Amino acid sequence: MKALVTGFEPFGGSAVNASAEAVRRLPARLGVLEIVTAELPTSYRRSHAALAAAIERVSPAIVLCTGQANERGALCVERLAVNLQYAETADNDGARPADTPVVPGGPAAYLATLPVRPALAALQAAGLPAQLSMSAGTFVCNHVFYHLLHGAAGSGHPRRGGFLHVPALPGADAPGAPSMALDDIVRGIEIVLRTAAEGSSGG
Ligand code: PCA
Numbered sequence: 001m002k003a004l005v006t007g008f009e010p011f012g013g014s015a016v017n018a019s020a021e022a023v024r025r026l027p028a029r030l031g032v033l034e035i036v037t038a039e040l041p042t043s044y045r046r047s048h049a050a051l052a053a054a055i056e057r058v059s060p061a062i063v064l065c066t067g068q069a070n071e072r073g074a075l076c077v078e079r080l081a082v083n084l085q086y087a088e089t090a091d092n093d094g095a096r097p098a099d100t101p102v103v104p105g106g107p108a109a110y111l112a113t114l115p116v117r118p119a120l121a122a123l124q125a126a127g128l129p130a131q132l133s134m135s136a137g138t139f140v141c142n143h144v145f146y147h148l149l150h151g152a153a154g155s156g157h158p159r160r161g162g163f164l165h166v167p168a169l170p171g172a173d174a175p176g177a178p179s180m181a182l183d184d185i186v187r188g189i190e191i192v193l194r195t196a197a198e199g200s201s202g203g
Pocket of ligand 1: 008011017067069136139141
């Protein structure tokens, strides 16, 4: 079974993005899963085409997109992608949409098709700070997540799609800002992938 896992390039003036660093460290195989990784541009205009091209190339059963959420101190299993774009600060192309839809005429929201509760339970059982999240925001992460689920709703591929927001790496942000060690982020992504491979598609 193939899984495509994506991270994002740095954005907002940061030199690193924890999601891309973690995704680069994933093994090529994880139990029954063959893992293929890709790094997406932090761009409203270019990110979903890069994701669609990777899905086309790999034909994965599972797609897990990951991104960094600066203000969060836990791994956040996202439940919902919304059809709304609003940027506090510009993306890497200088775009700052203000309340525009991701897909004009598309549904207001999609639910993740990964088993989110089993993923949360497995993360917590491993001792990692984790929570379910009802909002991936309105920036490029939500944009990509919405496109992933919108595409899957139309084509049936991938069967399971989800999004994991990860904290920044220690020292990458202002002193005292929430962070998580890279090894723990990598372990968290692996746990979500294993759960997606095993679990039901409910949750
Ligand atoms: N985080 C941003 C976009 C890229 C990333 O890693 C977000 O949360 O939307």
